[in-house]
Amino acid sequence: MPKLVADDIASLLRKRISSGEWQDAGRMPPERDLAVEFGVARNTVRRAVGFLEEDGTVVRHVGRGTFLATSNPSSMAAVVSRMEGTSPADMMEIRQLLEPAAASFAATNASASELNAVIEAHRIACEASDMPTFEHWDAEFHHRIFACSRNDFLKEIHNLMRILRNQAPWFEMKKRSFSEERRAIYCTEHQLVLDALMRRDPEGASRAMLAHLRTVERNLLGR
Amino acid sequence: MPKLVADDIASLLRKRISSGEWQDAGRMPPERDLAVEFGVARNTVRRAVGFLEEDGTVVRHVGRGTFLATSNPSSMAAVVSRMEGTSPADMMEIRQLLEPAAASFAATNASASELNAVIEAHRIACEASDMPTFEHWDAEFHHRIFACSRNDFLKEIHNLMRILRNQAPWFEMKKRSFSEERRAIYCTEHQLVLDALMRRDPEGASRAMLAHLRTVERNLLGR
DNA sequence: CTGGTCTGATCCAATGGTGAGCCAATACTA
DNA sequence: TAGTATTGGCTCACCATTGGATCAGACCAG
Structure with missing residues (x-):
């Protein structure tokens, strides 16, 4: 049995x-009680509750106790937690809006070194011999294109999508849809995107990226 | 059975x-345990894990353990906090990507009651006599269009943008750029979007929304 | 014999839980 | 109103776990 650490306590x-x-009443038991209940030191419980406090799940008052935050549907934390339930179909729809644009921005804005980073990710992904390695560098390829886009907000939205895509339901889905043949197709499509980026052709990059995402969607959702 | 070498362990x-x-949790067992499990020396496991680390499959932390790289290297919270620094220019760029699409989805998908909600927000905004009220119902107008889009993820991204736009630097900027004349223009432009929605004209809704956002951008950024 | 690789052992340093103690704000009670 | 108990805030020294690094020796193929 793994030992309980603060993260575990937090998720419990x-x-x-x-x-x-x-x-x-929205009131949690005192930290000292929780420590006894979970069989860990109070310090550990404190850290765990600290996490909950950080993301706004909970509010603490000295001498009174720890209380569930009155759920404010428009708080960041609430938004993020709702996002965790994003369906693959919804996500793919948004990717098809954002990624072609990112590719287009990248074609105009990318510096030589940024472009090299994209090329490198593409190369490693193509050479990858197993699925996890390919997966990782495939994601990195897309991410590095966003990094060229010169729009920090866009970059962060992509980070968000990337995190969501790394959660359990996606993992299963990706594994199921993976095949050597598809991997080869992705490599070819990535190459087309890359060619457009290197030609400094925003329109072409956008089109190539859209085509690629349509393939991914088809494979992922089995349509 | 041939003896296991580091490469074999890596592929296992x-x-x-x-x-x-x-x-x-994305956490692998400690190297010492893996060594026992595979029946090899810890050094060998170390080399194997080293390969995984090289190609980015895995991240190691002294004292903590080895973690799958796919399990968010940057947490949601970090992403959100970085987003708080989003510049108005970046944000407007993304709005121009997403909102026309949302309007287009809404034209196809909106139910009658959702459409009525949009109409109502528009009406109240037009009748508003002070800047905060107008501000609020203007935002609500946009938000209700997203609500018609039938894409929950898109809706949540808009929530995120809305929260960011309600923060200090934006408030100043909006106040500065506000004028009675501009308010009237916004109402006209909203009406055009609304008309397209009611005609169930995705293409037109998208165009009208883009035109509106271009106006907003010009006013906001003073270009 | 030589070069490469695994083994087993040892030490280091970072991380994070433990347990204990004290403070200050709040709530309860006489 | 005054005193006491409860509760979160904070710090400290200590220790177990875990990856980082190195070394001498064994084994094996060429």
């Missing part, structure tokens, strides 16, 4: 909260 | 990773 607490366990 | 590990074996 989250579970209890979402199961509505101390919904009444 | 890759298999386990891709089979999702330690997907939860």
Whole structure:
């Protein structure tokens, strides 16, 4: 049995909260009690509760206790937690909006060294012999294109999508849809995007990226 | 059976990773345990894990363990906090990508009651007599269009943008660029978007929204 | 014999939990 | 109103776990 660390405690607490366990009054037990209950030191519980506090799940008051934050649907934390339920179909739709644009920006803005980074990611992905390595460098290829786009917000949105895509349901789905043949197709399509970037052809990069994402969508969603 | 060398261990590990074996928490067992499990020296495991680290499959931290690189290197929270520094120019660029698409989706998908909600927001905004009220219902107008889009992820991205736009630097900027004349222009432009939605004309809605956002950008950034 | 690789062992340094103690804000009670 | 108990905020020394690094020796193929 793995030892409980602060992260574990935090996710246990989250579970209890979402199961509505101390919904009444919104008050959690004191840290000292939780420490006994989980069989860890109070310091550890404190760190765990600290995480919940950081993302706004919980509010603490000295002498009073720790309380569930009155859920504000428009808080960042709420938005992020709703995003975790994003469906692959919705995500692919948005990728098809954003990535062609990112590729187009990249064709205009990328510096030589940024472009080299993209090329390198493409090369490693093509040479990869196993699925996880390919997966990783495929994602990196896309990410590095966003990095060329000169729009920090766009970059961060892509980070968000990347994180969401690395969660459990996606992992299964990617594994299921992977095949050697498809990998080869992706490499070819990436190459087309790359060619357009190197030609400094925004229109072409956008088109090539869109075509690629359509392929990915088809494979992923089995349409 | 041939003796196991570092390369063999590496590919065994890759298999386990891709089979999702330690997907939860993304943490691999400590090197010492792996060494026992595979029946080789820890040095050998170290080299093997070193390969995985080189190609980015895995990240190692002294005192913590070895983690699958796919499990967010940058956490959601970090992404969100970086987003708080988003510049108005970057944001407007992304709005011009997403909102026309949202309007287009809305033209195809909106139900009658959703459409009514958009109409109502538009009406109140037009009748508003002070800047904060107008501001609020203007935002609501845009938001309700996203709500019609039938893409939850898109909706949440818009929530994110909305929160960011309500922060200090934006508030100043919006106040500065506000004028009675501009308000009237916005109402006219909103009306055009609305007309297209009611005609169920995705193409037209997209165009009208883009035109509107170009106006907003010009006013906001003073270009 | 030589070069490459695994073994087993040892030490280092970073991370993070433990347990204990004290403070200050709040709530409860006499 | 005053005193006491509860509760979160904070710090400290200590220690277990874990990856980082190195070394001498064994084994094997060429």
